[in-house]
Amino acid sequence: MSIKLAVPNKGRLNERSLQILKQAGLEIEDGVERKLYATVKNGDFSVMFLRASDIVSFVHKGAVDMGITGRDLVLESGLDVEVMLDMGFGRCRLSVAVPEEAGMEEAEDVPDGALVATSFPNMARKYFAKLGKKVDITVISGAAEVTPRLGVADLIVDLVSSGSTLKTNHLKEIAVIAESEAVVIASKRSLEEKGEEMRDLASALRSVADAEDKKYLMADVPVTALDDIRKFLPGIAGPTIMNIVGRDDVVAIHVVVDKSKIYDSVNKLKRLGATGILIMPIDRMVP
Numbered sequence: 001m002s003i004k005l006a007v008p009n010k011g012r013l014n015e016r017s018l019q020i021l022k023q024a025g026l027e028i029e030d031g032v033e034r035k036l037y038a039t040v041k042n043g044d045f046s047v048m049f050l051r052a053s054d055i056v057s058f059v060h061k062g063a064v065d066m067g068i069t070g071r072d073l074v075l076e077s078g079l080d081v082e083v084m085l086d087m088g089f090g091r092c093r094l095s096v097a098v099p100e101e102a103g104m105e106e107a108e109d110v111p112d113g114a115l116v117a118t119s120f121p122n123m124a125r126k127y128f129a130k131l132g133k134k135v136d137i138t139v140i141s142g143a144a145e146v147t148p149r150l151g152v153a154d155l156i157v158d159l160v161s162s163g164s165t166l167k168t169n170h171l172k173e174i175a176v177i178a179e180s181e182a183v184v185i186a187s188k189r190s191l192e193e194k195g196e197e198m199r200d201l202a203s204a205l206r207s208v209a210d211a212e213d214k215k216y217l218m219a220d221v222p223v224t225a226l227d228d229i230r231k232f233l234p235g236i237a238g239p240t241i242m243n244i245v246g247r248d249d250v251v252a253i254h255v256v257v258d259k260s261k262i263y264d265s266v267n268k269l270k271r272l273g274a275t276g277i278l279i280m281p282i283d284r285m286v287p
């Protein structure tokens, strides 16, 4: 059964989403960037290119079966869609930020009647209501960080990743409302009709997302070092150990390693006498 997948057509989530589709083995027809719609050569899929912020409602209505968008946008919409998968990119947080000199250190310090500028009015409203604060929310479509300087807001509720935009605008983060990253969402009705095909597609995307933080490491190591190596390179099911023709004292190991541990692992391997260390990218990890 044919599946319609919505992908952000521009903005922060666009490029990586397309890369992941390609890495998952979906051959999207060329020139996709300018198109609204593309077919996939090697599967029964079509891809629609939409604004990340519109994807949630298109999926909710069932106009498309699945979509890649930000978790923040799903939460803000309040719409009942199935979140099938975290994608591991587009990480950010929805935070409360105030001018550095405002004298507010935490959300409790926000006075009743404060003017809040945000593109996330539903989440902001819920957050302050939970704290028992009566704030006055102005909905804007972007550039929240300039509103305190313009005198139209006392504080903002906005997405933050590195925090550098806040710093440039002399704002400081005083509370985190929600964490976000890119997610794969699905229409509940579509899941009932073509759940199997949709789960296959989600699992292909997951295999790419899972490989994202991993590397494949190969090295020739002295047999006597194997016990020590197992301690810091556990791999998925333990390292694969292979004989090298004509050598009794050295074996080859192959192991999947967290990207963050590569630097340390290579140093340790070298100290244990490893040679011929190779580190390679992994496109997909299918369990």
Ligand code: AMP
Pocket (backbone or CB within 6 Å): 008, 010, 011, 012, 013, 051, 052, 053, 069, 070, 071, 072, 073, 090, 091, 092, 159, 160, 161, 162, 180, 181, 182
């Ligand atoms: P777009 O407006 O099309 O660029 O997409 C915005 C989406 O990108 C947001 O809803 C988030 O899910 C995601 N995102 C990731 N990091 C950030 C960030 N630092 N600022 C804004 N959006 C971000």
